[in-house]
Amino acid sequence: MDRIGLVGGNPLHGEIPISGAKNAALPLMIAALLTGDDLVLRNVPDLADVRQLRKLLLNHGVRIEVAPHDPGHIGETIVFSTPSITDTCAPYELVSAMRASFWVIGPLLAREGEARVSLPGGCAIGSRPVDFFLTGLKALGAHIEIDEGYVVARAPRGGLQGADVTFPFPSVGATHTILMAAVLARGTTTISNAAMEPEIVNLAQCLTAMGAKISGAGTRTLVVEGVDTLHGADIQIVPDRIEAGTFAMAGIMTGGDIVLRGARPEHFQAAIDLLRRTGAEIDCEPDLVRVRRSAGRIIAQDIDIGTFPEFPTDLQAQYMALMCRADGTSHIRETIFENRFMHVAELMRFGADIHTDGQVATVHGVRELKGAQVMATDLRASVSLVIAGLAAEGETTINRIYHLDRGFERLEEKLAACGADIRRLK
Ligand code: EPZ
Numbered sequence: 001m002d003r004i005g006l007v008g009g010n011p012l013h014g015e016i017p018i019s020g021a022k023n024a025a026l027p028l029m030i031a032a033l034l035t036g037d038d039l040v041l042r043n044v045p046d047l048a049d050v051r052q053l054r055k056l057l058l059n060h061g062v063r064i065e066v067a068p069h070d071p072g073h074i075g076e077t078i079v080f081s082t083p084s085i086t087d088t089c090a091p092y093e094l095v096s097a098m099r100a101s102f103w104v105i106g107p108l109l110a111r112e113g114e115a116r117v118s119l120p121g122g123c124a125i126g127s128r129p130v131d132f133f134l135t136g137l138k139a140l141g142a143h144i145e146i147d148e149g150y151v152v153a154r155a156p157r158g159g160l161q162g163a164d165v166t167f168p169f170p171s172v173g174a175t176h177t178i179l180m181a182a183v184l185a186r187g188t189t190t191i192s193n194a195a196m197e198p199e200i201v202n203l204a205q206c207l208t209a210m211g212a213k214i215s216g217a218g219t220r221t222l223v224v225e226g227v228d229t230l231h232g233a234d235i236q237i238v239p240d241r242i243e244a245g246t247f248a249m250a251g252i253m254t255g256g257d258i259v260l261r262g263a264r265p266e267h268f269q270a271a272i273d274l275l276r277r278t279g280a281e282i283d284c285e286p287d288l289v290r291v292r293r294s295a296g297r298i299i300a301q302d303i304d305i306g307t308f309p310e311f312p313t314d315l316q317a318q319y320m321a322l323m324c325r326a327d328g329t330s331h332i333r334e335t336i337f338e339n340r341f342m343h344v345a346e347l348m349r350f351g352a353d354i355h356t357d358g359q360v361a362t363v364h365g366v367r368e369l370k371g372a373q374v375m376a377t378d379l380r381a382s383v384s385l386v387i388a389g390l391a392a393e394g395e396t397t398i399n400r401i402y403h404l405d406r407g408f409e410r411l412e413e414k415l416a417a418c419g420a421d422i423r424r425l426k
Contacts, residue, residue, distance in 0.1 A: 001399070001400065001402070002401055002402070002424055002425065002426060003397055003398060003399050003401060003424070003425040004386065004396075004397070004398040004401050004404070004412065004422060004423070004424055004425065005395065005396070005397050005422070005423055005424075005425045006371075006386070006389045006390060006395070006396050006398075006420065006421060006422040006423070007371070007394065007395050007396075007421040007422075008254075008369075008371055008389050008390050008391055008392040008393055008394065008395075008396060008421075009254075009391075009392075009393060009421075010254065010390070010419045010420055010421055011254045011255045011256035011257070011419070012247075012250055012251050012254050012256035012257075012258050012390070012415065012418040012419055012420060013256050013257050013258065013418055013419050014258060014259070014417055014418035014419065015258070015259040015261050015418075016247050016258055016259070016260055016261065016414050016417070016418060017074050017261045017262055017414070018074075018239040018240055018243055018244045018247075018260055018261060018262040018263045019043075019045040019074055019075055019239070019240050019243055019409040019410075020042075020043035020044055020045045020074070020075045020236075020237030020238070020239065020240060021045075021198075021199060021202075021237060021238050021239060021240035021241065021242070021243075022045055022047055022049055022050065022240065022406075022407045023100075023172070023197075023199045023240075023242070023314075024198070024199040024202040024203070024237050024238045024240075025041065025044050025045060025047075025050055025237045026049065026050070026053055026100045026103075027100070027103060027176040027180075027199065027202075027203045028041055028202065028203060028206050028235060028237060029041065029044075029050070029053055029054070029057060029078075029080060030053070030057075030100075030103050030104055030106075030107060030176075030180065031107065031180060031203065031206055031207060031210070032057065032062055032080035032081070032082055033057070033060060033062065033082055033085065033104060033107035033108060033111060034107045034110065034111055034180060034183065034184065034207075034210065034230050035082065035210055035229070035230040035231055035232060036081070036082060036083050036084070037081065037230075037231045037232030038079050038080070038081045038232040039079070039080045039081070039206075039210070039232055039233055039235070040067075040077065040078075040079050040080075040232070040233070040234040040235070041077070041078050041079075041080065041235055041236075041237060042070065042073045042075070042077045042234070042235070042236045042237065043073045043074060043075040043077075043236050043237040043239075044075045044076045044077070044078050044237055045075045045076075045237070045240070045409040046075065046076060046409055046410075047405065047406060047407055047408075047409055048402065048405045048406045048407075049098055049100070049406045049407060052094075052097055052098045052101075053098065053100065053101060055094060056090060056094040056095070056101050056104065057080065057104075059087055059090070059091070059094065060082070060085050060086065060087055060088070060090070060104065060108070061082060061083075061084055061085050061086030061087065062080050062081070062082045063080070063081045063082070063083075064078060064079070064080055065078070065079045066078050066079075067079060073236070074262065075237065075409070081232075085108065085111060085112050088108050088112050088114050088115050088116060089115075089116040089117070089150075090102070090104050090105070090108075090115070090116070090117040090118060091118060092118040092149060092150075094118075095117060095118040095119075095120050096118065096120060096121055098406075099120040099128065099173070100173065101117075101120070102117055102118075102119075102120045102130060102133070102173070102177075103173055103176055103177045103180070104117060105117045105133065105137070105151060105153060105177060105181075106133075106137075106176070106177035106178065106179070106180035106181035107180045107181070108153075109137065109142055109153050109154075109155055109160065109181055110155075110159075110160055110180065110181045110182075110183065110184035110185065111184060113154065113155040113159060114152075114153065114154050114155065115151075115152075115153045116147075116150050116151070116152050116153075117150060117151050117153070118149060118150050118151075119146070119149055119150065119151060124339070124342060124377060124378045125337045125339055125340045125342075125378055126337035126338045126339045126340065127338070128337075130151070130174075132167050132168065132169070132171050132174035133171075133173070133174045133177050133178070134151065135165075136165040136167070136174060136177070136178040136181075136191075137153055137177075137178070137181060139163040139164070139165045140155075140160040140161060140162070140163050140165070140178070140181055140182065140185055140189065141155065141156045141160055141161040141163070141185075142154060142155055142156075142160065142181075143156070158186065159184070159185065159186055160181055160182070160184070160185035160186070160226075161185055161186050161187060162182060162185045162186060162187030162188045162189040162224070162225075162226050163185075163189055164189075164190045164192070165178055165189065165190070165191050165192070166191075166192040166193055167191070167192070167193045167194065168193070169193070170193050170194055170195040170196070170220065170307050171195060172195045172197055172199065172200065174195075175191060175194045175195040175200055175222070176195075176199075176200065176203055178191055179191065179194075179200070179203060179204065179207065179214070179222060179224065180203075180207070182224040182226060183207050183210075183212035183213075183214070183224055183226065183227065183230065184226060184227065184228075184229075184230065185224075185226040186226050187225075187226055188223065188224065188225055188226070189222075189223070189224040189226070190221065190222070190223050190224075191221065191222040191223075191224070192220065192221050193220055194216075194219075194220055194221060194222045195307060195308070196217075196218050196219055196220060196307075196308055196309075197307070197308040198218075198238050198241060198264070198267045198308070199238065200217060200218070201217045201218045201238075202235075202237065202238045204217030204218075204222070205217070205235065206233060206235045207230070209233035209234070209235055210230040210231055210232065210233045211227055211229070211230045211231050212224065212227060212230060213225035213226075213227060238264065238267070239262045239263055239264055239267070241263070241264065241267035241268040241271075241312075242268075242312065242314045242315060242380070242407075243408060243409075244260045244263035244264075244267075244268055244289065245268045245271045245312075245315045245318065246315065246318050246383050246387070246408075247260055247291075247414070248260065248268075248271070248272075248275060248280075248282070248289065248291045249275070249315075249318045249319060249321070249322045249387055250318075250386070250387045250390055250415070251280075251291045251292065251293070251418075252275060252278065252280045252291060252292075252293045252298065252322060253298070253321065253322050253325060253387055253388075253390065253391040254390050254391050254420075255293050255294075255295075256292065256293070256418070256419075257290070257291075257292035257294070258290070258291055258292070258418055259288060259289070259290045260288065260289040260290075260291065261287070261288055262287055262288070263287070263288065263289045264286070264287065265284035265285075265286075265289050268312075268315075269309060270306075270309055270310050270311040270312075271311055271312070271315055271319075272284065272289070274301060274303055274311060274319070275291070277299065277301050278298050278299050278300075278301050278322070278326065279293060279296055279297060279298055279299045280292065280293050281293070281294070297326070297327040298322060298323075298325055298326040298327060298365070299326060299327060299328065300323060300326040300327060300328030300329055300330040300363070300365055301323075301326075301330055302330050302331045302332070302333075303319060303330070303331075303332055303333070304333045304335060305332070305333060305334050305335050305336055306335060306336075307336070313334060313335075313336040313337060313340060314380050315380070316332060316334055316340060316380070317340070317343045317380045317381045317383070317384035318380065318383060318384045318387055319332065320332055320343065320344070320347065320354070320361060320363060320384060321343075321347060321384040321385070321387045321388040321391075322387070323363040323365060324347055324350070324352035324353075324354070324363055324365065324366060324369060324388060325365060325366065325369060325391055326363070326365035327365055328365055329362060329363065329364050329365070330362075330363045330365070331360055331361070331362050331363075332360070332361045332363065333359055333360045333361075334359050334360075334361075335359065338359070340381075341356050341361055342377040342378065342381050343377065343380075343381035343384045343385065344356055344361060346374040346375060346377065346381070346385055347384065347385070347388055349372040349373070349374050350369040350370060350371070350372050350374070350388050350389070350392050350396075351366055351368065351369050351370045351372075351392075352366060352369065352388070353365075353366055368392075368393060369388055369391060369392035369393070370392055370393050370394055371389060371392045371393060371394035371395045371396040372389075372392070372396055373396075373397045373399070374389075374396065374397070374398055374399070375398070375399045375400050376398055376399065376400040376401050376402075376403040376404060377400075377403070378403055379403050379404065379406050379407045379408075380407075381403070382398065382400075382401060382403040382404045383404060383408060383411070385398050386398065386404070386411070386415075386422075390415070390420055390422070397425070401424075412424055
């Protein structure tokens with residue numbers, strides 16, 4: 001199994017191109033199930049999660065073709081076409097490997113009137129139920145049954161019917177799914193307490209380009225006027241705000257100076273504001289963010305994790321790594337997932353001083369971190385260990401890095417280009 005070996009201590013200097021966002025690429029790929037025409041997606045990152053979803057889409061009859069490299073875009077251009085859906089079942093083996101696979105239930109139900117999709121189950125960061133999805137689909141008229149670990153959903157005769165759907169919490173996945181179901185439903189659907197992450201806006205842009213009628217994307221209320229059919233479109237995946245925020249923290253932690261090319265500052269403004277309060281200098285342009293900590297200490301700052309536009313849970317572990325080296329004590333409150341502190345035990349192997357009490361981690365900054373052997377536990381936790389290792393003295397080895405490959409494109413290459421002493425050990 002691959003590992004990462006790195007030697008800490010080098011400040012990062014240079015420019016990092018920000019890849020397309022995994023969490024936008026996945027729902028936009030799923031949207032290909034909604035039309036028989038070509039859906040062209042640009043800037044698709046080459047990641048394990050994207051490859052995993054491609055397997056599932058192939059199983060439903062989606063044809064997938066990678067276009068020749070387009071020098072204007074950093075990722076791949078992929079053409080998806082689904083002349084017909086050949087199978088409405090999303091099997092356990094494919095859904096359990098990646099939770100977002102469950103979202104196919106929305107388009108399958110909207111286009112074919114039926115879907116049999118394995119329940120995704122919990123995962124390392126929490127139990128992650130699907131009750132909001134099922135309540136939302138039922139509101140659109142679907143009949144839902146659970147059969148041997150599968151959700152079996154059937155649309156009423158005449159198809160899904162627009163309705164008012166209010167989520168108890170602005171779930172990203174439930175918003176993507178109900179949005180994709182509602183675009184082909186009869187009549188108007190209003191989704192209240194919707195998620196408003198940039199990835200939701202990207203999906204709404206894609207669906208609109210396909211002929212859907214959606215208003216309110218990027219707010220808490222989405223209104224969808226159902227249409228009979230959707231057509232093809234050509235859409236760019238938004239840059240990955242989590243990747244940008246991660247590299248920003250790596251730059252600050254190592255006392256470096258890096259330019260995040262392609263990053264959209266408005267997509268991670270809460271992180272930029274927080275990082276400025278820790279003492280970093282950050283300059284923003286529309287498609288570029290420069291981050292540096294030329295000298296001086298990192299100032300400890302408390303943070304409550306929230307939904308967009310607040311500070312994201314997907315940057316919580318990385319921020320905790322940064323706070324391990326801060327001057328003073330910080331409190332980090334995770335509010336989205338109930339079990340997203342698995343990196344704590346691993347960060348302590350570097351000599352960090354962290355205590356957790358329920359959903360709050362108290363981090364006492366230390367003067368120095370020391371390289372260690374650590375284990376990646378989930379995607380964002382893994383990268384927090386990379387950041388800590390880059391700022392630690394001596395050698396670090398990170399095991400189980402398949403987690404990293406799920407969501408960070410060419411991580412070692414990008415960091416090495418900025419002066420990090422990092423390599424993949426086969
Ligand atoms: C998305 O997960 C992201 N995944 C996650 O990224 C991200 O951490 C999360 O949103 C929050 O921003 C993708 O976009 C592929 P939620 P999702 O539904 O949609 C509860 C990463 O590292 N909930 O917004 O699964 C749920 O348990 C990851 O890239 C219910 O209770 O998250 C959680 O506590 C991992 N019932 C909260 O809502 C439901 O039916 C938010 O989850 C649905 C959700």
